[in-house]
Amino acid sequence: xxxxxxxxxxxxxxxxxxxxxxxxxxxxxxxxxxxxxxxxxxxxxxxxxxxxxxxxxxxxxxxxxxxxxxxxxxxxxxxxxxxxxxxxxxxxxxxxxxxxxxxxxxxxxxxxxxxxxxxxxxxxxxxxxxxxxxxxxxxxxxxxxxxxxxxxxxxxxxxxxxxxxxxxxxxxxxxxxxxxxxxxxxxxxxxxxxxxxxxxxxxxxxxxxxxxxxxxxxxxxxxxxxxxxxxxxxxxxxxxxxxxxxxxxxxxxxxxxxxxxxxxxxxxxxxxxxxxxxxxxxxxxxxxxxxxxxxxxxxxxxxxxxxxxxxxxxxxxxxxxxxxxxxxxxxxxxxxxxxxxxxxxxxxxxxxxxxxxxxxxxxxxxxxxxxxxxxxxxxxxxxxxxxxxxxxxxxxxxxxxxxxxxxxxxxxxxxxxxxxxxxxxxxxxxxxxxxxxxxxxxxxxxxxxxxxxxxxxxxxxxxxxxxxxxxxxxxxxxxxxxxxxxxxxxxxxxxxxxxxxxxxxxxxxxxxx
RNA sequence: CGGGGAGUAGCGCAGCCUGGUAGCGCAUCUGCUUUGGGAGCAGAGGGUCGCAAGUUCGAAUCUUGUCUCCCCGACCA
Numbered sequence: 001x002x003x004x005x006x007x008x009x010x011x012x013x014x015x016x017x018x019x020x021x022x023x024x025x026x027x028x029x030x031x032x033x034x035x036x037x038x039x040x041x042x043x044x045x046x047x048x049x050x051x052x053x054x055x056x057x058x059x060x061x062x063x064x065x066x067x068x069x070x071x072x073x074x075x076x077x078x079x080x081x082x083x084x085x086x087x088x089x090x091x092x093x094x095x096x097x098x099x100x101x102x103x104x105x106x107x108x109x110x111x112x113x114x115x116x117x118x119x120x121x122x123x124x125x126x127x128x129x130x131x132x133x134x135x136x137x138x139x140x141x142x143x144x145x146x147x148x149x150x151x152x153x154x155x156x157x158x159x160x161x162x163x164x165x166x167x168x169x170x171x172x173x174x175x176x177x178x179x180x181x182x183x184x185x186x187x188x189x190x191x192x193x194x195x196x197x198x199x200x201x202x203x204x205x206x207x208x209x210x211x212x213x214x215x216x217x218x219x220x221x222x223x224x225x226x227x228x229x230x231x232x233x234x235x236x237x238x239x240x241x242x243x244x245x246x247x248x249x250x251x252x253x254x255x256x257x258x259x260x261x262x263x264x265x266x267x268x269x270x271x272x273x274x275x276x277x278x279x280x281x282x283x284x285x286x287x288x289x290x291x292x293x294x295x296x297x298x299x300x301x302x303x304x305x306x307x308x309x310x311x312x313x314x315x316x317x318x319x320x321x322x323x324x325x326x327x328x329x330x331x332x333x334x335x336x337x338x339x340x341x342x343x344x345x346x347x348x349x350x351x352x353x354x355x356x357x358x359x360x361x362x363x364x365x366x367x368x369x370x371x372x373x374x375x376x377x378x379x380x381x382x383x384x385x386x387x388x389x390x391x392x393x394x395x396x397x398x399x400x401x402x403x404x405x406x407x408x409x410x411x412x413x414x415x416x417x418x419x420x421x422x423x424x425x426x427x428x429x430x431x432x433x434x435x436x437x438x439x440x441x442x443x444x445x446x447x448x449x450x451x452x453x454x455x456x457x458x459x460x461x462x463x464x465x466x467x468x469x470x471x472x473x474x475x476x477x478x479x480x481x482x483x484x485x486x487x488x489x490x491x492x493x494x495x496x497x498x499x500x501x502x503x504x505x506x507x508x509x510x511x512x513x
Numbered sequence: 514c515g516g517g518g519a520g521u522a523g524c525g526c527a528g529c530c531u532g533g534u535a536g537c538g539c540a541u542c543u544g545c546u547u548u549g550g551g552a553g554c555a556g557a558g559g560g561u562c563g564c565a566a567g568u569u570c571g572a573a574u575c576u577u578g579u580c581u582c583c584c585c586g587a588c589c590a
Binding site: 005007017018021025032033034035036088089091092125126157159160161167218219220221223226228240243245275277310312351352353354355356357369371372373374381394395397 | 514524548549550551552563580581582583584586587588589590
């Protein structure tokens with residue numbers, strides 16, 4: 001085993017943070033941009049995002065939600081209409097104050113004082129306010145409801161500490177915004193979006209998640225209820241991978257989103273918002289990556305199968321390439337995971353054995369290396385990314401007849417997809433601990449010696465206000481946070497870990513990103 | 514935003530303390546030999562040392578400022 005020469009030099013177990021960065025760069029997903037906290041997303045990383053976008057967009061539209069696009073700039077005054085909302089975001093907003101530059105006389109440029117904006121524009125950190133203003137125009141009658149909109153956009157939050165894909169200053173996301181006649185309708189939509197995210201994470205990203213409600217202290221600024229999906233990373237930390245908010249009527253009140261009901265009265269709308277971002281890619285890395293780099297679930301792999309011809313710069317190359325092209329065309333006609341198979345014939349110069357490791361680091365599900373002998377015998381030499389190493393410590397190549405491989409390719413890709421989910425699910429389940437009943441026992445469990453503690457499910461009495469603040473402080477001392485209250489948990493049957501009062505529900509407690 | 518570390522060739526680094534106009538490995542290019550599994554030998558190209566001021570005859574090296582990245586903390590939908 002120790003003879004294995006891994007494709008990365010840093011291992012997960014040695015330094016998870018460094019390993020994460022190595023995957024991002026070695027898989028050629030993204031790089032630094034020179035702009036604080038902002039990244040350049042390279043073709044492989046962006047290709048994964050495009051797959052996520054495409055499949056998520058399909059689900060959004062299937063729910064009757066329509067795409068729109070709203071401005072990047074939001075007048076500052078829009079924010080001041082909702083007090084909690086502005087408090088939540090004030091500290092991290094980029095502000096545009098001028099619209100022209102002039103020479104500073106020293107060869108540089110400075111904002112022209114003459115060109116100061118009357119009202120500063122905020123670069124959107126999220127679009128509730130500007131979309132709310134539009135909704136106020138679009139909704140007049142009960143017949144206009146529900147109003148179901150979504151936008152794919154970039155947003156900016158001036159975070160103090162950034163990490164590629166997980167928390168960048170600018171990030172890409174989708175934000176759904178809906179308006180409804182009643183609280184019940186809005187809650188149904190909030191939970192529909194949550195369930196959409198849960199299903200997407202598991203079926204598409206092969207990333208098991210816990211869907212649940214966030215505690216009061218973790219709510220979106222201005223929301224009445226916030227729900228999240230939480231995924232467990234391989235270091236045992238939790239990643240909030242998507243959120244859905246029931247906003248009540250406070251945003252409707254701030255923006256004036258009202259409708260006339262069937263009795264002729266004016267009513268405030270109940271609104272929701274929900275989003276997932278490029279952070280999902282960080283989740284995929286930390287769920288599926290290994291000591292050889294990324295592993296991309298087939299559903300979101302820009303290329304699912306890469307063919308590497310073993311060219312020798314001689315007369316045989318033409319026939320070999322023709323053989324590979326024929327195979328590529330055949331595979332591209334197949335359907336796997338309900339879409340045409342995405343197969344690349346990599347004709348770039350270089351030895352197949354070298355290019356193989358680039359694709360391993362990128363995490364392509366299947367690599368086919370094909371040489372002259374394969375062409376003569378009608379075979380392919382296959383390497384599965386999820387079964388990379390043979391017991392002898394060498395790459396685990398498997399030989400198939402060309403026809404045999406083609407006929408199996410769709411089911412193979414589907415098996416890799418479900419296998420990755422099963423593996424991640426098992427790892428998550430064995431790293432959830434139950435039965436810890438006191439704060440001391442919790443502290444004991446999360447000692448520094450326990451390198452991969454995972455999550456703990458505890459029971460609590462759901463304190464609010466100052467009592468909740470105290471709980472949050474106690475957890476903070478242990479570097480812990482409440483992740484969420486899982487939707488489908490067993491009913492509580494014990495006492496509160498924090499207060500000793502009878503417990504009312506179960507919550508997950510963990511370290512988090 | 515506080516504490517610590519770092520920015521020198523595409524990538525990874527040495528040189529800096531004790532100023533004298535730049536070096537190693539990988540990658541790249543050329544040639545030859547190899548080649549069914551991350552090739553070998555020989556040769557070559559490539560850097561205003563993050564940026565800006567200052568000290569100096571002279572700055573990668575010393576001083577100050579600034580930008581960016583990494584780690585820890587605070588913050589964080």
